[in-house]
Amino acid sequence: MAVIQKLQEKLFILKGRTIGLMGLAFKPDTDDLRDAPSLTIAERLIQMGARVKAYDPVAMPACREQWPDLKLRYCDSVTDLATGSDALVLVTEWAEFRTLDLAALAPLTASPILVDGRNAIQPEAAIRAGFDYTGIGRYARARVSELRAALP
Numbered sequence: 001m002a003v004i005q006k007l008q009e010k011l012f013i014l015k016g017r018t019i020g021l022m023g024l025a026f027k028p029d030t031d032d033l034r035d036a037p038s039l040t041i042a043e044r045l046i047q048m049g050a051r052v053k054a055y056d057p058v059a060m061p062a063c064r065e066q067w068p069d070l071k072l073r074y075c076d077s078v079t080d081l082a083t084g085s086d087a088l089v090l091v092t093e094w095a096e097f098r099t100l101d102l103a104a105l106a107p108l109t110a111s112p113i114l115v116d117g118r119n120a121i122q123p124e125a126a127i128r129a130g131f132d133y134t135g136i137g138r139y140a141r142a143r144v145s146e147l148r149a150a151l152p
Helices: 002-011 035-045 060-064 077-084 102-108 123-128 142-149
Strands: 018-022 051-055 072-073 087-090 113-116 130-136
Touching: 002 087, 002 113, 002 130, 018 035, 018 077, 035 051, 051 060, 051 077, 051 130, 060 072, 077 102, 077 113, 102 123, 123 130
Parallel strands: 018 051, 018 087, 051 072, 087 113, 113 130
Antiparallel strands: none
8 A cells, every 4th residue: 555655664663653634524515434545555554553533524434433443533634644653644635734834734744754645735735834745656755855955
């Protein structure tokens, strides 16, 4: 799974780390969790010994009901999610996540790592805000390195 691989590249060991998942639903504007990648990601991270936090503007009640044994810490906001997280993962491309104040979020994290599983966040904005940004597929590592070097 690409998200897990990217997290391991950044954090090396996931055991004991706190990972914040932005989004649970399989697509924005729904609480539908059928085939939602967030659940697979969360289960795998938990198996690896990570603590998993999650925030979704709509799908958290459905997740609690349908997955009562999934050991997630549900957060009230993205700010709550970011606070103390070792990495954030964008799983569902909610409009709320595309317009985040990244500069305000980065200092709240234990380490400002952002894995964008939907390529919904502008890499330049994330890097400028202080995040170690990684997209899935859209931007090759060399391209992100060039962006980091070019930005003040």
